[in-house]
Amino acid sequence: MGTTLLLVDDEDGIRTFLGISLADLGYEVLTAADGRQALEVFAAHRPPIVLTDIKMPGMDGIALLRRIKEQSPDTEVIMISGHADMDLAIKSLKFQAADFVTKPINNEVLEMALARVSEKIAMRAELRRHTENLERLVEEKSQRIVQLERQAAVGQVVESLSGAIRDIAGDIEDSAATLSDLPCFISIHNQYMEVVSANALYRARLGEMAGRGSWEVYADAEPRDCPVGRTFRSGAAQRMEMTVRTAQGERIPVxxxxAPIRGSDGEVELVLEITADLTAISRLQEELRSTQAKYQLLFDEAPCFISVQDRQFRITAANRLFKEHFGAPGEGVRCHAVYAHRDEPCDKCPVARTFETGQSHQWETVVTSRTGKPYNVLLWTAPIRDASGAVTEVMEMATDITQLRELQDHLASLGLMIGSMSHGIKGMLTALDGGVYRVESGFKNDDPARVQSGWGTVKDMVSRIRAMVLQMLHYAKHRELNWAATDLGAFFESVARLVEPKAQRGGVAFVRSLPPGDLGHFEADATMLSAALVNLLENAVDACVDDTAKPAHAVTFGVRADESALTFTVADNGTGIDRETRERMFTLFFSSKGCKGTGLGLFVSDKTIRQHGGSISVDSAPGQGSTFTIRLPRVLPDSAKTCPEGA
Structure with a gap:
């Protein structure tokens, strides 16, 4: 029997048609006509996959998604949307929807979406099995370590035992009866350096030594140098490693x-000697070292980032892969500072949830290495308990799923991009219609000011549409540079003229900063590079417009050049950017603008600049504004000029 799947749609025909298609794919299909019925079916059967329409009467698909994720975070939900519902589809991804498909539903697209979530469920199950095996191994080795620690505590046991023996030292016969029950070589010696009494184990292993010299049991010891002789001379307890000969002639380390036993006058009358066989302890210590080495090897070679954290989220241990990517954590360093460069714990921290519930939890997020590289990771936690069962630490394992997520994003991105950008272009076309109307009205009424205003809007909208289309083409398909020698000063001025009207409309001063004289030429695809710089400049204007804390705002666009390189700068005194956003801002579909952004602009800008052999760096802080520095070679590298074979 196949995987169970819940299909939710208010249209009978769609439920019937999709139900047949899903059954043909091998799924056991449950159906529901609305959100409330779906929750009842879900509570009864707990299917791992839910396929639901976004728009339904009563409880819509978004509300159903959130209710299901509250009850079962591991359940994967795929949304069905119409072309007009793309905003809702994008919103559903923020509530942890696994994917979405658009109507009319293409069977191949649906099958691919189901295959992706099935693979994710299988990966999660596999990681859970690995975690359980690791927990079991840790528990077994922890128990063994406890046993070995008890062996190592024999010195403390001896001290306590010697105190009890002192209380009965006045009666040697009664002492002998007590000593016979003790599990080590125990003997009492008089001031004549003679063995007075010994327990049964001593007699069985070392022979009948009563009346013989205290030193004779040792393989190489003179009377004064044996432990008993030293105790009588110094009046103090001794602790020594020696070698004894057994009754069978075997030499064993001990x-x-x-401990001195004193009489009423305070003089040492007897000496209690307790001897522990080190053979078993040495064997256990070697086994402990071997076990620790195997555990450390398993810990270090695990193909994921592993850390152990205490209740304050301080990292107390980390494996090799973690240290290579995030650095060796110093004393007191906390997880959220290493992974996300935050001062406070993450809102959905699975480590905190494990400390609260004592259960394993998982979470998918993005972390940043010490070099600034982002990784998509699937986090899994496991509690580490003490002997009483209390959770003292939590082991957190982070599996790098960046490549998997990139593949999933690339497969899903074209539909998402076309839908979301079509919506944006629609709004721009509306504004373009308004500009054309003002131009025509100005000509009709012989009003040059109205013509100029309308023409400015037309140019602005055409520029935006061109930039958005270039972003779509640049992401959807690799585009070779259509490069040429370009006049740097003219290029700089053309970019500035595209953005300056927007700054003026927003009440933001637009400042040009460039050295006087001829700046010479450089090699570039002027159209692509212009779109990248315009995107950075428009973002700077938006940051100023969104900042209400300052009385005045300005965007400064500058360029510097030498014989081999040129540097563009885009600076603003707007809202600024925190560190976590700076490290993720050039990743695909990441946007700090909410529904106003597509998450493609900075991704494409970064890609364009790197394709030119350049780089972008960002200097920013919240409330302090931002400075983007774009460095480019004056002459394109050969790799940027060569068309790949087959392109």
Whole structure:
């Protein structure tokens, strides 16, 4: 029997048609006509996959998605949307929808979406199995370590035992009966350096030594140098490693503890000697070292980022892969500072949830390495308990799923991009119609000011549409540079003229900063590079417009050049950018503008500049504004000029 799937749609025909298609794909299909019925079916059967329409009477698909994720975060939900519902489809991704498909539904697209979520579910199950195996191994080795620590505590046991023996030292016969029950070589010696009494184990292993010299049991020891002799001379307890000969002639290493037993006058009358066989302890210590080495190897070679954290989220241990990518955590360094460069714990921190519930939890997020490289990771936590069962630390394992997420994003991005950008272009066309109307009205009424205003709007909208279309083409398909030698001063001025009207409309001063004289030529695809710089400049204007804390705002566009390179700068005194956003801002579909942004602009700008052999750096802080620095070679590298074979 195949995987169970819940299909939710208010149209009978769609439920019937899709139900047949899904059954043909091998799924066991449950159906529901609305959100409330879907919750009842979900509560009864707990299917791992839910396929739901976004727009339904009563409870819509978004509300159903949120209710299902509250009850079962592991359930994967695929949304069905019409072309007019793309904003809702994008919104559903923010509530952890796995994917979405658009109507009319293409069977191949649906099958691919189902295959992706099935692979994600299988990966999660596999990671859970690995975690459980690792937990079991940690528990087994922890128990063994406890046993070995108890062995190592024999010195403390001896001290406590010697105190009890002192209380009964006045009666040697009664002492002998007590000593016979103790599990190590125990003997009492008089001031004549003779063995007075010994327990049964001593007699069985070392022979009948009563009346013989205290030193004779040792393989190489003189009377004064044996532990008993040293105790009588110094009046103090001794602790020594020695070698004894057994009754069978075997030489074994031992750890000897002695304690003086004093008479009423305070003089040492007897010496208690307790001897522990180190053979078993040495074997256990070697086994402990071997076990620790195997555990450390398993810990270090695991193909994921592993850290151990205490209740304050301080990292107490980390494996090799973690240290290579995020650095060796110093004392007191917290997880959220390493992964996300935050001062406070993350809102959905699975480590915090594990400390609260004592159960394993998972979470998918983006972390940033010490070099600034972002990674999509699937986090899985496991509690580490003490002997009483209390959770003292949490092991967090982060599996790098960046390549998988990039593949999923690339497969889903074309439909998402076309839908969202079509919506944006529609709004621009409306504004373009308004500009054309003002131009025509100005000509009709012989009003040059109205013509000029309308023509400005037309140019602005055409520029925006061109930039958006270039972004779509640049992402959808690799585009070779149509490069040429370009006059730097003229290029700079053309870019400035595209953005200056927007700054003026927003009440933002637009400042040009360039050295006097001829700046010479450079090699570039002027259209692509212009679109990249315009995107950065428009973002700077938006940051100033959104900032209400300052009385005046300005965007400064500058350029510097030498014989081999040129540097563009885009600076503003707007809202500024925090570190977490700076490190993720050039990744695909990441936007800090909410529904106003597509998440493609900075991604495409960065791609264009790197294609020219250049780089972007950002200097910013919240409330302090931002400075983007774009460095480009004056002459394109050969790799940028060569068309790849087959392109």
């Amino acid at each position: 750890l000897v503890h002695t």
